[in-house]
Amino acid sequence: EIHIAVRGGEVCMNIVAMLRALEGRRIRAENHRLKKRLDVSPGRLGDIISQDYRMRKVCDTILQVADSDAMVLITGESGTGKTLIARLVHEASPRHSAPFVEVNCAALPDTLLESELFGHVKGAFTSAVTGRMGQFQAAEGGTIFLDEISEMPLELQAKLLRVLQEKTFRRVGGVKDISSNATIVVSSNRDLPKEVAEGRFRKDLYYRLAIFPIVIPPLRSEGRCDDILLLADHFIRNSVISPHSNVTGLSAVARQKLLRHDWPGNVRELRNVIGRALMIEKTDRIQPSSILI
Structure with missing residues (x-):
């Protein structure tokens, strides 16, 4: 219980200082909780492993x-x-x-994507013999991740904008509004401002989505060379492809080979290259001949 002292008709300034201190304590406790749960350490947040300052900014934004x-x-x-x-x-x-629900907007044809997101009622289309819940409803109370949102057709973008503005949606063929309480995270491998300028992405939707933009630099970019070797060592230590491998690291020449490659497939390509090398290599150090790039 907090007692507020009143002097001369004004709230005592001590209570303001106390509330600020309590808020500061709450923020520090929350940051400690997050760091403990997400395995935060220098150069690492969860499974993000990097020494690059831009990736550190990514981690800061997440927190x-x-x-x-x-x-x-x-x-x-x-x-x-x-x-x-x-x-x-x-x-x-x-x-x-x-729930964390992921929808790849590039993996579904336009005719199915709306039903996948919002669901449909029985009889909404020829094959709709029963009603179906969509992924927005499945993500209720959690997070829905719309991967490659730039592939979403303009007509469906307008319906997504309504969800963002009104927090409601309708199933395909339905007349009843359904409330939505899911945090929305989206991604794109395209330049969305360029997509907006060329009329392929709605400007109003872009500005609603880009409240907290996170830009991930490619692995070949300047400053991420050290990350190549950090990630390679991590994949060797934590391989699920070849968990019984005797490999403990990379030879010096193999490290140079990794650094010379430009990694068009980024971290995914590097993980696959290391996984393949672990299956091929017969010594305790990955040799250049086992790195197939």
Whole structure:
């Protein structure tokens, strides 16, 4: 119980200082909780392993949005780890024990994507012999991750905008509004401002989504050379492809071979290259002949 002293008609300034101190204590406790749960250490947040300052900014942004329901837009080339970032945003949030639902907008034809997102009622179309719940409803109370949102058709973008503005949606063929209480995280490997300028993406939707933008630099970019070897060592130590391998590291020449490659497939390509090398290599150090790039 807090007693507020009143002097001369004004609230005593001591209570303001006390409330600020309590809020500061709450923030420090929450940051400690997050760091403990997400395995935060220098150069690491969860499964993000990097010494690059831009990746450190990514980690900082994840922790900044942890206590909010703000929408997050993740951009980066294929293979940079956009899904990993989306999952960490969810894990860092108060919704971490609720569902995390991923929808790849590029993997479904336009005719099915709306039903996948919002569901449909019986008889909405020829094959709709029963009603079906959509992924927005499945993500209720949690997080829905819309991967490659730039592939979403303009007509469906307008319906997504309604969800963001009104927090409701309708199933395909339905007339009843359904409330939505899911945090929305989206990603794209395209330049969305360019997509907006060329009329392929709605400007109003872009500005609603880009409240907290996260840009993941490609592995070949300047400053991420050290990350190549850090990640390679991590994949060797934590391989699920070849868990019984006797390999303990990389030879010096193999390390140079990795550094000379430009990694168009980014972290995904590097993980696959190391996984293949672990299956091929017969010594305790990966040799250049086992690195097939």
